[in-house]
Amino acid sequence: xxxxxxxxxxxxxxxxxxxxxxxxxxxxxxxxxxxxxxxxxxxxxxxxxxxxxxxxxxxxxxxxxxxxxxxxxxxxxxxxxxxxxxxxxxxxxxxxxxxxxxxxxxxxxxxxxxxxxxxxxxxx
Amino acid sequence: xxxxxxxxxxxxxxxxxxxxxxxxxxxxxxxxxxxxxxxxxxxxxxxxxxxxxxxxxxxxxxxxxxxxxxxxxxxxxxxxxxxxxxxxxxxxxxxxxxxxxxxxxxxxxxxxxxxxxxxxxxxxxxxxxxxxxxxxxxxxxxxxxxxxxxxxxxxxxxxxxxxxxxxxxxxxxxxxxxxxxxxxxxxxxxxxxxxxxxxxxxxxxx
Numbered sequence: 229x230x231x232x233x234x235x236x237x238x239x240x241x242x243x244x245x246x247x248x249x250x251x252x253x254x255x256x257x258x259x260x261x262x263x264x265x266x267x268x269x270x271x272x273x274x275x276x277x278x279x280x281x282x283x284x285x286x287x288x289x290x291x292x293x294x295x296x297x298x299x300x301x302x303x304x305x306x307x308x309x310x311x312x313x314x315x316x317x318x319x320x321x322x323x324x325x326x327x328x329x330x331x332x333x334x335x336x337x338x339x340x341x342x343x344x345x346x347x348x349x350x351x352x
Numbered sequence: 353x354x355x356x357x358x359x360x361x362x363x364x365x366x367x368x369x370x371x372x373x374x375x376x377x378x379x380x381x382x383x384x385x386x387x388x389x390x391x392x393x394x395x396x397x398x399x400x401x402x403x404x405x406x407x408x409x410x411x412x413x414x415x416x417x418x419x420x421x422x423x424x425x426x427x428x429x430x431x432x433x434x435x436x437x438x439x440x441x442x443x444x445x446x447x448x449x450x451x452x453x454x455x456x457x458x459x460x461x462x463x464x465x466x467x468x469x470x471x472x473x474x475x476x477x478x479x480x481x482x483x484x485x486x487x488x489x490x491x492x493x494x495x496x497x498x499x500x501x502x503x504x505x506x507x508x509x510x511x512x513x514x515x516x517x518x519x520x521x522x523x524x525x526x527x528x529x530x531x532x533x534x535x536x537x538x539x540x541x542x543x544x545x546x547x548x549x550x551x552x553x554x555x556x557x558x
Contacts (some may be wrong), residue, residue: 248509253439260432264550271555282556289551293544300435300540311382319389325395330400 262329263292377530384534388541391504395545398500399552402493406511407558410488415557418483420474424554426544427470434463435543442536448524460539464509471502494553501549504542511535 262318267288270276276284297303342350373379406415441456475495478484485495515535518528 250440250443253436253443256439257432257436260435261429264425264428264432267551267555268421272421285551285555289547292547294516295548296540300439300543301537302557312385315382315386315389319392322393326393326396326401327403331403332395335402 252302256295259295259299260292263295264290267292272274360493377526377533378511380530381533381537388537392541392545395500395548398493398497399548402497402553405489405493406553408489410490412488412491413481415481415490415494415553418478419554419557421554423470423474424550427467428550430463430467430470431543431546434460434467435540437463438536438539442533445519445524445529445532450519450524453519454516457512461512464505464512466510468502468505470497475499496555498549501556502541502544504538504545508535508539508542511538 267285270281270284270288297316303309303316308351437456437459441453441460444450444452444456478491483491485492512535515528515532518531522528
């Protein structure tokens with residue numbers, strides 16, 4: 229591994245000098261499978277208080293995405309990965325803006341819509 | 353140079369301006385990472401669409417009536433396993449071990465094909481039961497979101513075959529290694545999108 233590449237920062241997922249061997253993928257796979265099983269269990273069980281299930285599912289999904297980013301894509305907050313990490317943060321920011329922004333605006337519009345029967349009355 | 357500056361750059365005493373251009377491997381990886389993030393933003397738009405429209409079933413079947421969780425679980429396991437085997441394949445490329453590379457990438461391909469077959473069968477049975485994309489806004493959004501992910505997986509498989517042919521013809525050149533590496537990033541990113549799909553679409557079905 230040349231020192232120049234380390235100085236310039238690493239590309240995402242790059243494995244300089246076998247820093248993350250097969251172990252990283254195995255640990256990642258174990259976590260990912262465990263979190264997936266937990267998600268499917270949470271969705272089908274009556275053990276968890278029903279209104280809390282969506283929150284639990286969201287938490288498990290975010291945890292699993294984190295596992296994939298850390299163990300498969302090898303993105304970390306290490307100093308030589310500042311570029312990748314900032315790009316990831318920006319991607320997450322824009323995604324959250326698009327998803328939650330759309331949902332907020334659409335539910336607000338829906339709330340302010342005239343009920344269908346009122347609309348039909350007006351057209352008469 | 354300050355301590356904070358050293359922590360940022362890794363090598364003490366060499367200012368950023370004096371280090372010259374970054375190696376191609378780093379630039380290619382970073383560029384592809386930016387592409388992947390923009391791809392994920394496309395999926396974010398499709399997820400937003402699905403979330404808004406998921407209740408608009410127009411009298412047709414709802415999400416809870418349509419989906420079989422066991423089927424989705426198998427699909428998910430295929431993708432997760434393929435992500436790990438893809439990683440092992442990438443390690444084999446770094447060791448320039450052709451046999452291990454063909455073995456792991458072959459398994460990755462088979463797992464990807466099984467995922468697509470299961471998804472195709474699910475789509476076909478839904479359309480046969482009259483729950484095609486033209487039936488309701490919910491189903492349009494469903495087929496767009498899950499279909500776009502499936503399209504990405506199909507393109508990934510085509511890319512994988514092209515890369516295997518490149519290793520067969522060009523050997524383990526740095527250029528081929530870089531492309532394979534970008535493929536692995538693409539494959540892992542698709543998995544991350546799938547986590548969103550199975551959580552929001554299949555498990556979040558009401």
